[in-house]
Amino acid sequence: MLRFFPWLKVGHNHGIGLKGVKYEYAITCLPILNKSKLSIRHLLKNKRKIMESKSSCIILYPSPGIGHLVSMVELGKLILCHHPDLFSNIIILVTTAPHLNTRTTYPYMNLVSATTPSITFHHLPTTPLPPTYVPSQEGLNFDLQSFNNSNVRQALETISSKPMKIIAFVMDFFCTSASQVSSGLNIPTYYFFTSSASSLSILLYLPIMHQKITTNFKDLNAFVQFPGLPPIFSSDLSEPLLDRNLVEYTYFMELADQIAKSDGIIINTFHSLETRAITAISDGLCIANAPTPPIYCIGPLIAEKQNNIEGNECMLWLNSQPRKSVIFLCFGSMGVFGEEQLKEIGVGLENSGHRFLWVVKAPPPKGDNESNSSIVAPQEPDLNTLLPQGFLERTKGRGLVVKTWAPQVAVLSHESVGGFVTHCGWNSILEGVCAGIPMIGWPLYAEQRINKAILVEEIRVGLGLEESDGRRFVSGVEIEKRVRELMESDSGKNIRRRVEELRDAAKVAMSDENGSSRIALAKLITKWKE
DSSP states (O other): OTTTOTTEEEOGGGOEEETTSOHHHHGGGHHHHHOTTSOHHHHHHHHHHHHTOOEEEEEEEOOSSHHHHHHHHHHHHHHHHHOTTTOSEEEEEEOOOTTSOOTTHHHHHHHHHHHOTTEEEEEOOOOOOOTTOOOOHHHHHHHHHHHTHHHHHHHHHHHHHSSEEEEEEEEOGGGGGGHHHHHHTTOOEEEEEOSOHHHHHHHHHHHHHHHHOOSOHHHHOSEEOOTTSOOEEGGGSOGGGSOTTSHHHHHHHHHHHHHHTSSEEEESOOTTTSHHHHHHHHTTOSSSSSOOOOEEEOOOOOOOOOSSOTTOHHHHHHHTSOTTOEEEEEOTTTOOOOHHHHHHHHHHHHHHOOEEEEEEOOOOOTTSOGGGOOSOOOSOOOHHHHSOTTHHHHTBTTEEEEESOOOHHHHHHSTTEEEEEEOOOHHHHHHHHHHTOOEEEOOOSTTHHHHHHIIIIISOOEEEOOOOTTSSOOOHHHHHHHHHHHHHSHHHHHHHHHHHHHHHHHHHHHHSTTOHHHHHHHHHHHHHHO
16 A cells, blocks of 8 residues: 555554654544545545644744843743643744844854754844934834834744644744734734833833823932832833833833733743732733733743853852852843943952952943943953952952853852842843842843842842942942842841742742642643643
């Protein structure tokens, strides 16, 4: 029979399937062949039905930036880990951003492709920006994705034309303009909110606050109240929200409207970390006169420890340090300081008397806004010029300064690390919590000032730094004071106990069968299977 019907194949255990058809579909032919009374005509009819079947896939669409990409990859890995047979492919749409340094992005994607072949990357064509385009950072993030909508549509149509059924389209909030594309193609549309549930509460409540307060937040000079959050000082809101006359403010208002209409919101957090904010959103307190889409808190999703780092300079140095003795300073992939601030950090660390591991990047070009510089300077920092004179010699053995990069997840997990000075990016906060490391919050850009307030006042796993001189500058005296407080004082010990409790809660949420994040993921998958 095989000679006359070459599309038949013999499978394992002498079963017979269909060439060119995935095994889970081909196996449905077996009952037909096992019943000898069925004719070849029935087999041909069933073959056509099977060939029309499609594999299931999920499309993930992150905005540019390694932090957003890593979070999306971890979401894909989570789905594949717990439901490996449900989806044959996780496809990530990749946008090229002209304003970001991508030297870490491509090696990372190559590693993912090699280790997790079910996750594939679909690179969208580069869309040139208009020659006169001079946006803010946030405006560029929104506009760049909007410029890519035609490429997104083409990608979705191409994928759908294959034997592939798109179960869901999951996008970063900067990609919100693509919701028109996916909805127009009748693809269920979800948001993956890579920041905190607290930031989501602010975003969803923004249209209500817009009606309540007619003054620009930058001029309000007062605390404002959002559902499920401690009072937030008006100037600590993300910069695009401070002035309602800015186009970026309009973008966030449009985002609030679109995300409220989505099929669901996936959040990289867990219930016991942000109980009040999650409850406020779920109870419908953030959206007026409309239902709240279902939310799925499936975190904490953090990057895995890097492999082959045993010989890394940081890890070798940490191996020789006492337990919980080192304060680690690292400010994300885009956090940079000017020369004056770098010298003050050096003064504070030296005077604190504590051991330290400090990642230093080259300062931004002169004239850039140092507190919100998102383009990592490509040159290697000259430590002898940037740091206080003689600093490296005086702190030799007690401290280690590394240039540009350190394996953050591995460093935080090392038993010698006892504290973490962070820019309050949400990924970094989650990594600190999962490692059980108390933190000092030093926000630099985006929603990080909100995250600092949540870190210090709501989840109580860190201290804040006081800025001086009416500008976003921190003195060496303040740095020394906070390092000592975190590493020596009773309040530092209380913070350590609290973060260790949340570390254990995070493990339960993700690994226990009845953990809150596992249950949320199961609900999401059930929704996708309908």
